[in-house]
Amino acid sequence: MGILANSVAGYLHNASWIRRMFEAGAKLKAEYGNDKVQDFSLGNPDLPAPSAVYEGLEKFLAHAREPFAFGYMSNAGFPWLREKLADYLTKEQGVSLTANDVILSCGAAGALNAFLRAVIDPGDEMLCFAPYFVEYGFYVANYGGNLKAIKTDESTFEPDPESLRKAISPQTKVLLINSPNNPTGAVYSKETLVALAAVLSEKSAEIGHPIWLVSDEPYRFLAYDGVSVPSVLPLYPYSVCVSSFSKNLSLPGERLGYAALAPDLPEKETVIAALTLTNRILGYVNPPVVGQQIMGHALGSHVDKSIYEKRRKAMAEVLTQAGYSYVMPKGAFYFFPKAPGGDDVAFVNALAKELVLAVPGSGFGLPGYFRLAFCVDETVIRAALPGFTKARALFTKWWHISCYKKGKTENFSWALFVWRIDHALVTLYRRNRHEEPKCRHECYRE
Ligand SMILES: Cc1ncc(COP(=O)(O)O)c(C=O)c1O
Helix, strand or coil: CCCCCHHHHHHHHCCCHHHHHHHHHHHHHHHHCHHHCEECCCCCCCCCCCHHHHHHHHHHHCCCCCCCCCCCCCCCCCHHHHHHHHHHHHHHHCCCCCHHHEEEECHHHHHHHHHHHHHCCCCCEEEEECCCCCHHHHHHHCCCCEEEEECCCCCCCCCCHHHHHHHCCCCEEEEEEECCCCCCCCCCCHHHHHHHHHHHHHHHHHHCCCCEEEEECCCCCCECCCCCCCCCCCCCCCEEEEEECCCCCCCHHHCCEEEEECCCCCCHHHHHHHHHHHHHHCCCCCCCHHHHHHHHHHCCCCCCHHHHHHHHHHHHHHHHHCCCCEECCCECCEECCECCCCCHHHHHHHHHHCCEECEEHHHHCCCCEEEEECCCCHHHHHHCHHHHHHHHHHHCCHHHHHHHHCCCHHHHHHHHHHHHHHHHHHHHHHHHCCCCCCCECCEECC
16 A cells, blocks of 8 residues: 555656646756747746736735734635625626625636535546646546546537537536637637537436536636637526636736636525535635735736737747648637647657647647647747747658657758658649648638
8 A cells, every 4th residue: 555545646657748848848948048948838827917916915915914804704705705706797797696606716726626526426427528628637536526528629629519419428417618728729609508508408307417517717808809708607507607817817826716606506505505615625715815805906807918919929920830730729828739740749749859848639638739828928939930840840751750759860950851842842732733721710721
C-alpha cells in the first residue's frame, strides 16, 4: 500500500499536459532566457485588471479594520452581493433571477466541484463534447463519476444533438458544456443549444431521471466579430450556469466565481441548500472576502477586449503564413490548429525544440490537434513565426517525420528545402487550375 490514494498516484504519473508544458517551458526559459521562448501553454490572462478592481480594493481598505471585516459569513457569499449578482445575471442571461438563485464560489472550478458533489453518485456519467477542458475529468472523478466524451464536428467544433442522443445512458446525470470553448474558441449557436435541450428533455423522460445541463462560461465576455453567446437558463429547467471573474477581470488567483440556477428549476431551494453545504464541506466554505468586495464594485467591468482581438488577428496571420490548418476561434483566447503529421505529442515536442510552447490536443481529449493560448503579448505571437514554420516543415511529409523521430535532425535543412520546392509546385498547380484558396470565412485550411 502506497502513501497516496491509487487514483492520485496515477494522476501524478500522468500529470496534466498543460502543467507538463508549463514545467518544460520554465526549464527552457531558464536555459535560453525568457525573451527567447514563446510560451502559449497556459491560459493565464496577462492583461491588467480593469480600474474598477483597484477602486473596489481601495474602498474595502477604508473599512478593513472594522470588526469582522474578514470574518466568516454565510457560505453562499455576502447576501448583498448575491442580490447584486442576481440583478446583473438577470440582464446577461435573459431570465429573472433573485439572490436565492445564485451562490458565490471559489472560481468556476469551485462551483463545478460543489455542483458535482451535490449531484454525482459513484458510477454516474458526465458527458462532455470533445475537446474539453482537461480538469473536468478530474472534477467528476472526485465524486466517483466518469467523464464520457462525445465527438464534435471538427470543421466547426459545434456539438451534434444526435451524437448526444446516442451517448446518453441510464447512468447519465450531467451534460457539461463550455462556450466560448477552451480549447477551440467555438461559440455554440442558439439552435444548437435548443436542440441539445430537446434531446435532454426527451432522454430524461426515457431514463426516468433529469439530466442536468451545466454551462461553464468563464469566457462569455470574450466573443469576437459581434457573435453573441446564448444563455442556457431560459432553454432548459434543469440548467445551471457556472462562471467566474478569472478571465474577464484578470483575477484567476482571487478564486471568485458563482453558480446560477434556472428560474424554472423544480426544488430550487433544495438545490441551493445542497450547493451551500457542498461548498462548505469541500473545504472552500465561502469565496475570499477581498475578492467578493472587489466583485461588488467591479461587476460589469472587464479587461480591454480589443487587445485580445488584435492578438487573435496576429495569431491567425502567423498560423496562416506558416501554413497551419485551423478553425478561427469565435471566442475565448485559444487556437486549436491541426498538428501537422497527425501526431500531436511528437509535433508539440518538436515545436518546443524551436522554443515555441503549446499543449497537445491529447490533453483535451482530441489527439491530432494542439492548443495555443494567446493571452501573451503580440510581439511574442509574431516572434513565433519562424518556429512554427520550421516545426511544420519537419512534419509535412512522412519521411520528414520519420527522420525527425529517428533523431536525424541534421537532415532538417534538406527537409526544409524539399518542402519549399513541394510547396511552390503545389501553389503553381493551384494557380494554373484557378483553384479558389481553401480558406473561407471562419475556416482556414492548408
Ligand atoms: C473552460 C474553463 N472552465 C473552468 C476554468 C476554471 O476557472 P476558474 O479560475 O474560474 O476556476 C477554466 C480555467 O482556465 C477554464 O478554461
